[in-house]
Amino acid sequence: MESAVKACGIVKSYRMGSxxxxxxxGVDFExxxxxxxxxLGSSGSGKTTLLNIVAGLERPDAGTLHVDGVDTGRRSKPELNRFRRRHIGIVFQAYYLVPELDTTENVMLPALVDGKGRREARSRAEELLCMVGLKERMRHRPLDLSGGEQQxxxxxxxxxxSPSMLLADEPTGNLDSRTGEQVLQTISLMRKDGLAKTILMVTHNSDVAALADRTVHLKDGVVQESA
Ligand SMILES: Nc1ncnc2c1ncn2[C@@H]1O[C@H](COP(=O)(O)OP(=O)(O)OP(=O)(O)O)[C@@H](O)[C@H]1O
Ligand SMILES: [Mg+2]
Structure with missing residues (x-):
């Protein structure tokens, strides 16, 4: 089957003074x-670092990375930005919605940045907001939404x-367990509907991990797989 991500020998170090x-x-991961x-992995094990590298937000010091068949190491920053906009959706623990914009305008933003017209962007945003259960919240500002609604x-x-891949870094980390459950159900639903086809989700929660097809552990700087 076709690889969505193929990472070979990924090395990343950070310098802090000396x-x-x-x-x-040397992460190998497919x-x-x-x-x-x-x-999964303990705090500081490099989960966010690996996710950011897959997203093209950070470059590895060594190793190769193919995302949707594209060798991202060979792409310039503007090319990577365009690639990410079209191929990868990212959700973080914090929601990072723009407070001055209403919910619909926030959702439209990546479509407008990608050059879509306002009408097309708005209708796509409204369609998605209905799917995630926010039909009645489209004109709200982010601060008037609950945490679960913001997520x-x-x-x-x-x-x-319409990216082929969703990357999520502890998407339920700021939410109570019931609200977190709703957010996970939303992600499952999006996947069933053919959106968010391939999902890489960082989590500390084994219940969340149980939803996934496969669990991957980061430990001592390398990936250790378990069924
Ligand atoms: N920009 C940076 N500069 C210096 N050190 C960094 C930087 N980003 C991450 N680190 C360090 O790299 C290590 C891995 O960080 P990372 O954020 O990937 O861990 P994590 O597994 O996501 O942890 P958590 O579960 O707490 O989110 C940590 O020791 C962190 O302090
Ligand atoms: Mg992290």
Whole structure:
């Protein structure tokens, strides 16, 4: 089956003064198209670092990375930005909605940045907001939404350009367990509807991991797989 992500020998260190922190020490990791993978590991093990590298937000010091068949190491920053906009949706623990814009405008934003017209962007945003259960919240500003609603708006925003992959970094980390459950159900639903086909989700929660097809552990700078 086609690979959505193929990472070979990914190395990443951070320098802090004269010290170097070797976070990723040769990560080999593959995701098939359509797979949902839960990425686990203790705090500081490099989960966010790996997710950011897959997203093209950070570059590895060594190793190769193919996303949707594209060798991202060979792309310039503007090319990577365009690639990310179209291929990858990202959801973080914090929602990062723009407070001055209403919910619909927030969801439209990546579509407008990608050059879509306002009418097309708005209708796509409204369609997605209905799907994530925010039909009655489209004109609200982010601060007038609950945390769970803000995260569902962030999921709609991540999917507005119909990416093939959703990357999520502890998407339920700021939510109580019931609200977190609703956010996960939303992600499952999006996947069933053919959006968010391939999912890489960082989590500390084994219940969340149980939803995934496969669990991957980061430990001592390398990936350790378990069924
Ligand atoms: N920009 C940076 N500069 C220096 N060190 C960094 C930077 N980003 C991450 N680190 C360090 O790299 C290590 C891995 O960080 P990372 O955020 O990837 O961990 P994580 O597994 O996501 O942890 P958590 O579960 O707490 O979110 C940590 O020791 C962190 O302090
Ligand atoms: Mg992290």
């Amino acid at each position: 010290n170097s922190i070797d976070v990723l020490r 995701m098939r198209s359509g797979e949902w993978i839960a990425l 569902r708006a962030a999921i709609a925003r991540a999917l507005v350009n």
